[in-house]
Amino acid sequence: MADWLRARPQVRTIRAAACDLNGIARGKRLxxxxxxxxxxxxxxxxxxALNLDIWGEDIxxxxxxxxxxxxDGVLFPTERGLVPMPWLxxxxxxxxxxxxxxxGRPYDGDPRHALARVVERYRERGLTVVAAVExxxxxxxxxxxxxxxxxxxxxxxxxKAAEILSIRALDAFDAFFTDLYDACEAMDxxxxxxxxxxxxxxxxxxxxxxxxxxxxADDAWLFKMLVKGLARRHGFAASFMAKPYEDYAGSxxxxxxxxxxKNGRNIFDNGGPEGTDTLKHAIAGCLNGMSACTLIFAxxxxxxxxxxxxxxxxxxxxxxxxxxxxxxxxxxxxxxxRRIEHRxxxxxxxxxxxxxxxxxxxxxxxxxxxxxxxxxxxNAYALDLPRIPTDWAGAxxxxxxxxxxxxxxxxxxxxxxxxxxxQELHYMAELTPTEQVEIYLDTV
Numbered sequence: 001m002a003d004w005l006r007a008r009p010q011v012r013t014i015r016a017a018a019c020d021l022n023g024i025a026r027g028k029r030l031x032x033x034x035x036x037x038x039x040x041x042x043x044x045x046x047x048x049a050l051n052l053d054i055w056g057e058d059i060x061x062x063x064x065x066x067x068x069x070x071x072d073g074v075l076f077p078t079e080r081g082l083v084p085m086p087w088l089x090x091x092x093x094x095x096x097x098x099x100x101x102x103x104g105r106p107y108d109g110d111p112r113h114a115l116a117r118v119v120e121r122y123r124e125r126g127l128t129v130v131a132a133v134e135x136x137x138x139x140x141x142x143x144x145x146x147x148x149x150x151x152x153x154x155x156x157x158x159x160k161a162a163e164i165l166s167i168r169a170l171d172a173f174d175a176f177f178t179d180l181y182d183a184c185e186a187m188d189x190x191x192x193x194x195x196x197x198x199x200x201x202x203x204x205x206x207x208x209x210x211x212x213x214x215x216x217a218d219d220a221w222l223f224k225m226l227v228k229g230l231a232r233r234h235g236f237a238a239s240f241m242a243k244p245y246e247d248y249a250g251s252x253x254x255x256x257x258x259x260x261x262k263n264g265r266n267i268f269d270n271g272g273p274e275g276t277d278t279l280k281h282a283i284a285g286c287l288n289g290m291s292a293c294t295l296i297f298a299x300x301x302x303x304x305x306x307x308x309x310x311x312x313x314x315x316x317x318x319x320x321x322x323x324x325x326x327x328x329x330x331x332x333x334x335x336x337x338r339r340i341e342h343r344x345x346x347x348x349x350x351x352x353x354x355x356x357x358x359x360x361x362x363x364x365x366x367x368x369x370x371x372x373x374x375x376x377x378x379n380a381y382a383l384d385l386p387r388i389p390t391d392w393a394g395a396x397x398x399x400x401x402x403x404x405x406x407x408x409x410x411x412x413x414x415x416x417x418x419x420x421x422x423q424e425l426h427y428m429a430e431l432t433p434t435e436q437v438e439i440y441l442d443t444v
Contacts, residue, residue: 010091020050023350044072051416059419073099086183087229108410111352118360126262131216132209136251139201140237149201150236169196176234199248220351240347241440243305250306251347258339268338275338284372285365292402293357295395297345309381316385318376325380348444360408
């Protein structure tokens with residue numbers, strides 16, 4: 001850390017930040033020299049800071065606040081170390097941190113620790129998860145009363161149409177994407193392919209697979225911060241909210257993962273297109289946990305506007321080979337790369353919780369040798385299938401009542417998330433649709 005700062009004497013301040021349950025960075029601004037002290041001694045802020053609602057308010061009746069005297073947790077740097085923040089005017093570095101209790105135990109309300117627990121379950125079996133995500137987002141002009149596509153800096157025109165796989169749409173914002181890829185390189189975020197998508201001003205960037213889900217989730221969390229911050233420097237907004245436009249498809253975060261044994265073999269690969277029995281068990285686990293974990297995959301009121309049939313977001317509990325209408329897709333390709341694509345999450349998720357839910361459910365299925373239903377063919381939206389919860393209140397109830405969830409998440413995180421979402425459900429109902437969009441646009 002000292003070497004990193006010595007090589008960058010222009011960096012005068014840092015932001016030490018942890019990820020809260022909504023995926024929002026919570027932390028402090030400090031002089032750059034404080035990074036060394038945080039590395040050795042940690043920094044402190046209340047445990048309740050990782051359990052705030054979408055407005056950044058304390059949770060009513062939370063045991064973390066007045067009942068406990070609003071006790072501090074101790075936060076230390078993650079393995080990521082310092083990374084630049086290219087979206088700010090002054091040279092600045094971000095120090096990702098995660099929370100521990102005073103006695104050194106991980107704080108169970110920290111979403112990064114929740115994912116680490118799942119990763120450890122795999123490690124105990126001699127297994128390594130290789131994971132990556134695809135993140136969709138919108139570029140938006142939010143300067144007026146209605147949201148619209150930004151004016152292209154190249155043509156000085158506003159193109160009010162969806163353009164799937166359009167090179168013209170990418171080139172219209174070439175300066176932004178050039179800066180974005182440069183910033184990803186500086187932050188060591190493995191950005192790969194960019195495409196234009198089906199929504200107004202909607203794009204997707206794939207991140208390269210990592211043999212560490214924590215690293216993959218870090219990449220996604222940092223990428224979301226970067227995209228939103230950099231867009232503002234270019235004079236418009238970027239948003240990962242699930243569905244800003246009623247008449248166009250919303251944004252997802254598709255996750256791909258395979259599992260490698262201690263000999264380096266992909267345990268989903270049987271040399272053919274169908275995959276191993278273990279692949280089927282993992283798929284069954286994902287499907288068995290999907291309704292229970294919908295609150296993770298669709299954590300906000302706006303999330304459920306995306307999850308309607310025919311809108312490029314899965315709504316039925318099913319799987320298939322090479323089929324993008326299903327919840328769980330097994331992509332085609334070389335058998336050695338056989339993997340699961342989990343297609344339910346919106347772009348508005350907390351990536352740590354989303355990957356923990358997916359991978360934890362998959363491991364449950366492997367441990368139980370669970371059997372999935374037969375793969376479907378054709379348009380899954382047209383089939384009579386069991387449905388995942390289609391509204392926020394239903395997802396909260398499913399999460400609270402399911403026996404699957406405690407196998408994946410610790411009790412404290414379950415309690416905190418339920419308190420958070422019940423409070424948001426109550427207060428969001430008091431807002432107009434415009435006010436709801438305003439809060440989600442920049443936060444998620």
